Amino acid sequence: MDINVEPVFSTLGITGASVTVAVVDTGLEIAHEDLAANVVPNGSWNFNDNTTDPTNTIDTDGDHGTSVSGLIAMARNTVGGIGVAPRARLKGFNFLSMTIQTEAAFLDSLGGSTSNPNSSNAFIFNQSFGVSLTDDEPIPAAEEAQYLAGVTNLRGGKGALYVKAAGNGFDGPCGNTGVSCENANFDPSNALPYQVVAGAMNADGIKASYSTAGSAIWVSALTRQRPPGSGMMLSEASSKSYSSSMSPTICSSTSSMVTRPAMPPYSSTTIAM
Numbered sequence: 001m002d003i004n005v006e007p008v009f010s011t012l013g014i015t016g017a018s019v020t021v022a023v024v025d026t027g028l029e030i031a032h033e034d035l036a037a038n039v040v041p042n043g044s045w046n047f048n049d050n051t052t053d054p055t056n057t058i059d060t061d062g063d064h065g066t067s068v069s070g071l072i073a074m075a076r077n078t079v080g081g082i083g084v085a086p087r088a089r090l091k092g093f094n095f096l097s098m099t100i101q102t103e104a105a106f107l108d109s110l111g112g113s114t115s116n117p118n119s120s121n122a123f124i125f126n127q128s129f130g131v132s133l134t135d136d137e138p139i140p141a142a143e144e145a146q147y148l149a150g151v152t153n154l155r156g157g158k159g160a161l162y163v164k165a166a167g168n169g170f171d172g173p174c175g176n177t178g179v180s181c182e183n184a185n186f187d188p189s190n191a192l193p194y195q196v197v198a199g200a201m202n203a204d205g206i207k208a209s210y211s212t213a214g215s216a217i218w219v220s221a222l223t224r225q226r227p228p229g230s231g232m233m234l235s236e237a238s239s240k241s242y243s244s245s246m247s248p249t250i251c252s253s254t255s256s257m258v259t260r261p262a263m264p265p266y267s268s269t270t271i272a273m
Contacts, residue, residue, distance in 0.1 A: 003222055005084055016085025021072055022122035024109045025065030025129065027056030028092020032066060035090060037075040038083075044092040045117030047105050052117075054094035065092055068128050091122060096129055103142060111150040111160055123155050127164040127195075130187045139188040147194040163196045164189070167212030184214025191216055 008014050020040060027046075030039045030053055046054040056063035073090050074083035093109035095101060107113070114120045131137075147162060154160035169182025184190050190197050199220035200211035207213075208223050 003084065009086070016073065016083075016088030018089075019085065019123045020089040020091060020121060021085070021124045021126060022091045022093060022109070022111075022119055023065050023069050023072070023126045024093045024095050025068055025126070026059070026096045027054045027063050027065045027094040028069055028090065029055045029063055029066040030092070031055070032070075034074040034077065034080050035066070035069055037077070038073045038086075038088060038090050040089050040091050043089075043118065045108075045119075046094055047098045048094070050116070054092045054097075056094070056097060058097070064128070065094065065096070068126060072126065091117075091119070093117060093119060103140070107142060107146045110146050110162070111154050112146050120154060122160060124161045124163060125150070127162065130165065130167050130190075137188055139192065143189060144192060147189070147192055151194045161196060162194055163198060166190070166197050166199045166214065166217050168210040169212040170207075170210050180213035182212050184212045184216040186214075190214070 073088040151159040166184040172181030174181030200208035
């Protein structure tokens, strides 16, 4: 089973062109051979050194944000695979890699800044991350206000779209009980009506074993998980698994649709999924 996106390219001519997707993650390898053609020049931001290059130079086994970006907008070329929206434009904001994550940086990543970084011209924001809570926690007022402002004012007043992964906690520390160990609603921002929270399916169209359940989920998408004996080839730019896969798949599908004639100093830690 696949998402059957090729007819969208070849028959309808919809490729995500003119749509800018912001990937709020660990980084973005802006010179990657599968991504460079679609990266907005000087459009990304590195919160650690205040430059426009958020390339992750620390992780030696691949960068989470770069993999997510590959699922969204790997360019059509002679190398590797192709993204779901192969002509969408990419911006990367490495909020997850900050030494100390701040509320200001989080809001700046989600459309709340017009300069250094400029996130205000993104159409869609991909959030393949969640929070690990130690106690009940309310939704921070500034965070909720930014999401509301984004879906109201960005994209020329049409509203930006915020897509977020539901999580990888179906089994979690509870073991294989047959019910979700964690709940997508445990992440406070997932309960906001401004988020499109995405669950995960495997290659047979069945819920992926790790995909967190919960009433916050709006939609599910195919991910890398596959049954034994099935085949699925991904380029290096999209080799990550888990719930990180479903959020960018929805993001890129949405970017194709919109081309046709919308963090504080946590007591918890924001982590990649």
